[in-house]
Amino acid sequence: MNLVEKLRIWWYELTGSDELPLDREVTSWLVSLTLHLAVLILLATLAFLLPNNDQYMITSVPLDVEEDLLPEEVHFSELTPVEIGALGNESVTNAEAAAPIEADISEILTEIEPISVIGEMPALDANVKMLTAPNPSDTMLVKGTGNVGTTAAVGAIDRITNEILLSLEQRPTLVVWLFDESGSLQSQREAISKRFNRVYEELGVVEAAGNPAFKHDEDKPLLTVVASFESTTTVYNKKPTGELEEIQDAMQAIDEKAAMIYENPEAASGQENVFGAVAQLAREYRKFRTRAPQRNVMLVVFTDESGNDFQNVDLAVETCKRSVIPVYVVGVPAPFGRRQAYVKYVDPDPRYDQSPQYVPVDSGPESLMPERIKLHFLGRNDGDERLESGFGAFGLARLAYETGGIFFSVHPNRRDGHVGRGQIDSMTTHLSRFFDPLVMRNYRPDYISESEYRSRLAGNMAKAALVQASSQSWTEQMEDIRLRFPVADEAELARSLSMAQREAAKLEPKLMQLVGTLAQGERDRDEITEPRWRAGYDLAMGRALAAKVRTEGYNTMLAMAKQGMKFEKPNNDTWVLRPSNKVTTGSVLSKEGEKARMYLERVVEEHGDTPWAYLAAKELETPFGWEWTETFTNVIARRQNQGNGNANPQPRMDNVPPKKPKRPVPKL
DSSP states (O other): OOHHHHHHHHHHHHHSOSSOSSOHHHHHHHHHHHHHHHHHHHHHHHHHHSOOOOOOOOOOOOOOOOOOOOOOOOOOOSSOOSOOSSSOSSOTTOOOOSSSSOOSSOOOOOOOOOSOOOOOOOOOOOOSOOOOOSOOOGGGOOTTSSOEEESOHHHHHHHHHHHHHHHHHHSOEEEEEEEEOOGGGHHHHHHHHHHHHHHHHHHTHHHHTTOGGGSSGGGSSEEEEEEEESSSEEESOSSOBOOHHHHHHHHHHHHHHHHHHHHOGGGOOSOOOHHHHHHHHHHHHTHHHHSSSOOEEEEEEEOSSOOSOGGGHHHHHHHHHHTTOOEEEEEOEEETTOSEEEEEEOOSSTTSOOOOEEEEEEOOOSSSSOOSOOOOOTTOOOOSOOOEEEEEOHHHHHHHHHHTOOEEEEOTTOOSSBOOGGGSOTTEEOOSBOOOHHHHGGGOOOOOOHHHHHHHHHTOHHHHHHHHHHHHHHHSOOOOOOOEEEOSSHHHHHHHHHHHHHHHHHHHHHHHHHHHHHHTTGGGGGGOOOHHHHHHHHHHHHHHHHHHHHHHHHHHHHHHHHTOOOOSSTTOOEEEEEEESSOOSOHHHHHHHHHHHHHHHHHHHHSTTSHHHHHHHHHHTSOSEEEEEEEOOOHHHHHHHHHHOOOOOOOOOOSOOOOOOOOOOOOO
């Protein structure tokens, strides 16, 4: 009998049931579990009972380490310094900037290394004293600033001489001198020609000492090309020369050609294609940058106009930049926000009329697109006053800026304060006011391509609105308005008031469109960071609003007068409309007047000693409102004197020399 049967019998005797509480499978599982537990207990017991001779001891003993001291690189003085900081004016952490203006794009020009070295250039002994002239100060002479003001071209020549010497210290140099053939540059060319001889005597000091290394032109450290331009470009020595006599002959040839054009206006084409000439000469002589022996190449341009081939400015800039040819321009200052200035012309022949004539010439603007609205100032007879922009014509200034050169704006009457027409020299553009070049540096125009310029306009509505508004007012003449209304009878007064209203009605839509255009960009105004654009937008908005308030208020005052007004003094016979500090023609106009004042005062406060601040202050001189006043002008008596034909005859002048004949002004 097996174990299971025995358990079943035992369970039956105990409970009376034949079925065990555990079946066969459960029983087998319990037996297996019992056996495995017994084996584990046995193994654990053996691990503790068997002997173990391996013993370990962990100890910690401090080690003697010799410290290697670092060499002392910094010594701290116990003395307290008088000044601390990094050449800063504000605080210890502000370092003085190395350049006056942060560049939009950092340009690193890679110099072209010569293919092979065939010889060494001896260093120049620069013990000769440099020429001096009315140069601008060194703090103003920064390459790529776009403008340097000076009172004479000879001052610019001296600075260029220094640039040539610096170039010669680096490697042999080729200088290309390019002259405008126009008659207005004749006196400047004469002064430059005289200076030229001294400049080359100074630069040729080593050759003059008889150094045998300079026997041939190609061995000389300084070579020269002389060229001129009008509608085409003329090169007077196509092979670069180092002989002063050849250079003098070329300068003489330019003077003779310019004199011929000056005396015979029909010989002049009227075109000054300066950018095409620069690109042509840069392409022709860039081989000196790449062929051995490698030379630096510099291009110096003399002109007093902005050029007639502006479409070639990108070509000229890219050609010179690729060839690493800096361009130095000796030009004239551009009028602020205007394309034309007026040259004072006096006939050089005393046999002809010597009265001055003012001839328009293209010498601006200073920006790629117009950035100044064109509005007359109410009640002033100064017309469209020409101010100095602080920079040269855009194309030429950009050419100098982007190639690493300098633009010299030459004006012999540069001074502080107002400059009248009688104070300027003959053959000089009349600019009524000049501004501090150090201040104007912060207001440099954007010297970039047209595509980049338009891209920036698209990125800011305030800038785009300013350019659009300036373009509108640029082509439309804003008219002055009538302020005096004589009263011969009521019917005539009504007619004169209606005629004045008609003129104001023509002006109102233009001003409303101008203000509306500028208002489209108002939400982006605070996003502008450049001082030039902020000043330009604020001035335009302030002036446009001021003109709108005055014009609409003027029209309202005329309408009131047509309803009937009586003189307080019976003898008075003329109504005079005068500006008033109070805008009494409606709350809307009053609010717009306050807004105009806010914009204009902000320009004066934030942009002092600039053309924008000057124009804003000038606008603020005239109140925005109107008031009627009365006066006596003896209208009836004047009408009678005009109608009876009894005007007093002019007194006879005896022994008066006859007037000299006047001949047409030549092409300047």
